[in-house]
Amino acid sequence: DTGVSQDPRHKITKRGQNVTFRCDPISEHNRLYWYRQTLGQGPEFLTYFQNEAQLEKSRLLSDRFSAERPKGSFSTLEIQRTEQGDSAMYLCASSSGSWWETAGELFFGEGSRLTVL
Amino acid sequence: AQSVTQLGSHVSVSEGALVLLRCNYSSSVPPYLFWYVQYPNQGLQLLLKYTTGATLVKGINGFEAEFKKSETSFHLTKPSAHMSDAAEYFCAVSSNTGNQFYFGTGTSLTVIP
Numbered sequence: 001d002t003g004v005s006q007d008p009r010h011k012i013t014k015r016g017q018n019v020t021f022r023c024d025p026i027s028e029h030n031r032l033y034w035y036r037q038t039l040g041q042g043p044e045f046l047t048y049f050q051n052e053a054q055l056e057k058s059r060l061l062s063d064r065f066s067a068e069r070p071k072g073s074f075s076t077l078e079i080q081r082t083e084q085g086d087s088a089m090y091l092c093a094s095s096s097g098s099w100w101e102t103a104g105e106l107f108f109g110e111g112s113r114l115t116v117l
Numbered sequence: 118a119q120s121v122t123q124l125g126s127h128v129s130v131s132e133g134a135l136v137l138l139r140c141n142y143s144s145s146v147p148p149y150l151f152w153y154v155q156y157p158n159q160g161l162q163l164l165l166k167y168t169t170g171a172t173l174v175k176g177i178n179g180f181e182a183e184f185k186k187s188e189t190s191f192h193l194t195k196p197s198a199h200m201s202d203a204a205e206y207f208c209a210v211s212s213n214t215g216n217q218f219y220f221g222t223g224t225s226l227t228v229i230p
Contacts, residue, residue: 033218040126042207042220043161056216091161095215106153106218108160 004109006092012115013082020078021112025094032075033106034067035091036060043091049075082116089113119144119210121191123221131229136180136195138224140208143189150191151209152182153220161207167191168213178202203228 005024013019025032030051035043046065048056051072061067064082069075079086090113093106124139142148152164165176172184178201182193191208205225211218 031215035220040223042123042222045217045219048216048218050216093161105163105166106161108162110160 004092004094004107006090006109006112008112009110010113010115012117014117015084016081018078018080019082019114020076021090021092021114023075023077023092023094023109025074025092026096026107029094029096029107030072031095032069033093033095034075034077035093037089037091037111038087046077079114082114084116087114087116119146119148119212119217119219121150121208121210121219121221123206123208123224125224126222127225127227129227129229130198132200133197136193136198136202136226138193138206138208138226140182140191140193140221141189142191142208142210144210144212146212149211149213149215150182150184151211152176152180152191152193153207153209155205155207155223157204164193164206198226198228200228200230202226 007022032049034046037043045058046061047067049069064080067077089111091111093108095106120143122141150167153161154164155161165174167174167184175181180195205223207223208221
């Protein structure tokens, strides 16, 4: 088990372009979360999947953002028409089992850093 | 809805001194509470957690936290700071279903030799 992996680790793009990030959770982890973290801030919740179902979406997730988790395995986060304010670290985390069993231990990837010029 | 507030974005302590990082929560349901640590250039990792039962919970590296419902607090403490404790610390709260999992803005801990 290699942990949560995210790709790409760094992405530089021009304003208005679309970008897509991929997250591969730990095998068999049914829960997957996306967060955004800017310098000096805590991770901001974006969205949550249980298996393939997207169960929660933050108000931060504007209509330019879309996330998918087909087949309940890897997940993608797409940002359309990027803006400079989208520059941040995008974090993916996964966890397994019922919530009261694993009691909230999220395993985080190292993140995908987005820079919008 | 759940949220957490971390008081003090930066805390400095001398090596060997008490570490106290403050966290207050807001939750409409019984909360699950967590402290995560982020070392420079590393990902977040779980330090300790409270779900149910004993209100004083112990974590890794000598840290502990106490859940105080009457004060809606979950402060993190360590009796004696080490240089290796310098990091960013995040308090987090979730519902008992895990559908929502929210972090505070973080407290940067500096340990002075």
